[in-house]
Amino acid sequence: MCEIKTANNINKIAYLGPIGTFCEEAACKFTMREQVDWQLLPCGTIVDVFNSVYRGEVDLGIVPIENSCEGSVNQTLDLLANEFDLKITGEIILPVQQNLISRQGVELTAITRVLSHPQALAQCREYLEGHLPGAEPVEIASTAEAARQVALSGEVWAAIGTAGAAAAYGLAVLVPAINDYSNNETRFVLLSRFDSDCFWDCKTSLLVYVLNQPGALSRVLGEFSLRGINLTKIESRPTRKKIGEYFFFIDIEGHRLEPKVKEALEEIRTVAQAVRVLGTYRSAVKVETAKRSVFEPTLDDLRQEIDMIDDQIIELLGRRTRTVDKVGNFKKVGSVRDPERESRVLEKLRKLAEIKGFDPDVISKVYRILFDHFVSLQQKKVDSGQ
Numbered sequence: 566m567c568e569i570k571t572a573n574n575i576n577k578i579a580y581l582g583p584i585g586t587f588c589e590e591a592a593c594k595f596t597m598r599e600q601v602d603w604q605l606l607p608c609g610t611i612v613d614v615f616n617s618v619y620r621g622e623v624d625l626g627i628v629p630i631e632n633s634c635e636g637s638v639n640q641t642l643d644l645l646a647n648e649f650d651l652k653i654t655g656e657i658i659l660p661v662q663q664n665l666i667s668r669q670g671v672e673l674t675a676i677t678r679v680l681s682h683p684q685a686l687a688q689c690r691e692y693l694e695g696h697l698p699g700a701e702p703v704e705i706a707s708t709a710e711a712a713r714q715v716a717l718s719g720e721v722w723a724a725i726g727t728a729g730a731a732a733a734y735g736l737a738v739l740v741p742a743i744n745d746y747s748n749n750e751t752r753f754v755l756l757s758r759f760d761s762d763c764f765w766d767c768k769t770s771l772l773v774y775v776l777n778q779p780g781a782l783s784r785v786l787g788e789f790s791l792r793g794i795n796l797t798k799i800e801s802r803p804t805r806k807k808i809g810e811y812f813f814f815i816d817i818e819g820h821r822l823e824p825k826v827k828e829a830l831e832e833i834r835t836v837a838q839a840v841r842v843l844g845t846y847r848s849a850v851k852v853e854t855a856k857r858s859v860f861e862p863t864l865d866d867l868r869q870e871i872d873m874i875d876d877q878i879i880e881l882l883g884r885r886t887r888t889v890d891k892v893g894n895f896k897k898v899g900s901v902r903d904p905e906r907e908s909r910v911l912e913k914l915r916k917l918a919e920i921k922g923f924d925p926d927v928i929s930k931v932y933r934i935l936f937d938h939f940v941s942l943q944q945k946k947v948d949s950g951q
């Protein structure tokens with residue numbers, strides 16, 4: 566299925582540690598489904614994970630990228646966009662249960678501080694306000710590091726984290742599942758220096774930089790919708806260059822080399838300032854094209870695509886009708902037809918047709934019919950004096 570290229574066959578995976586983080590759970594979930602043995606290496610920070618992959622000290626890194634309740638992990642997005650030219654080669658979605666952990670027997674009312682990763686604190690905000698209003702929330706680099714610090718301190722502190730972290734640092738779970746929303750899930754991504762060889766159930770992550778101009782983002786998105794390519798995520802981050810300028814992280818279903826995706830990317834490159842393919846990898850959630858090679862569409866697939874294109878043509882003709890009708894408001898009796906405008910439009914469309922792979926002579930025939938139709942609509946409007 567998805568082969569992940571490794572350097573010198575040493576299978577090392579760096580994760581956001583220390584021992585007992587959700588990231589470690591995600592790494593275990595990944596290594597369990599692989600045929601080979603992996604050595605798990607905890608790192609102190611997300612940047613350290615990126616660095617060890619980039620330097621080739623490990624084959625893969627695993628970092629959190631988004632949570633179903635709290636949204637994106639901005640640091641991961643910013644490192645991908647600005648600092649490291651790395652590939653995403655896989656994803657893991659993990660149900661996340663946050664637990665209140667401390668020394669056995671500690672009374673909730675006595676707790677003065679609650680330590681955890683900012684995402685974990687945010688996921689339990691309502692619980693903390695309702696049950697531990699007097700305790701000060703303190704942000705720590707990871708949930709497991711928070712548990713470690715609680716264990717080391719002599720204070721009546723608690724941490725929020727995994728049951729594994731509680732066990733690893735000699736603490737107890739005082740209250741299980743304190744996350745405000747029960748369907749709390751975190752998505753982790755695998756980082757590598759190489760692309761994955763995934764051809765089934767694929768999704769592709771992109772980084773698109775468009776200037777702050779009217780319609781720029783809409784043209785980018787339009788290229789996907791035109792081809793029936795489903796977006797599974799879109800998220801923006803500031804470029805750090807100028808207010809109002811953003812990078813867009815866009816995840817789509819499909820392979821980067823699949824003809825319709827390739828074509829969409831080629832078009833987008835003509836509108837966007839920059840486009841980077843962060844990676845094509847196996848989706849953790851079943852994709853519609855499940856188990857079928859995206860490179861061999863069936864007759865049904867192709868006919869579905871034609872149906873969609875026809876729908877879009879009709880949609881656009883409807884819009885053209887409404888716009889021509891508005892132009893009719895500027896027309897006076899006797900001067901509806903504008904042959905000069907028609908020949909300019911036609912000249913432009915013939916050139917465009919050539920570029921887009923359509924016969925310009927057919928365009929001339931079709932547009933002669935359309936112009937006659939639209940002029941007669943305007944004529945009726947002008948004659949009726951509406």
Ligand SMILES: C=C(O[C@@H]1C=C(C(=O)O)C=C[C@H]1O)C(=O)O
Pocket residue numbers: 889892901902903904906907910935936939940943
């Ligand atoms: C819409 C207009 O009116 C008429 C219809 C045209 C069209 O369908 O594109 C073009 C020129 C006119 O003959 C216009 O003047 O722009």
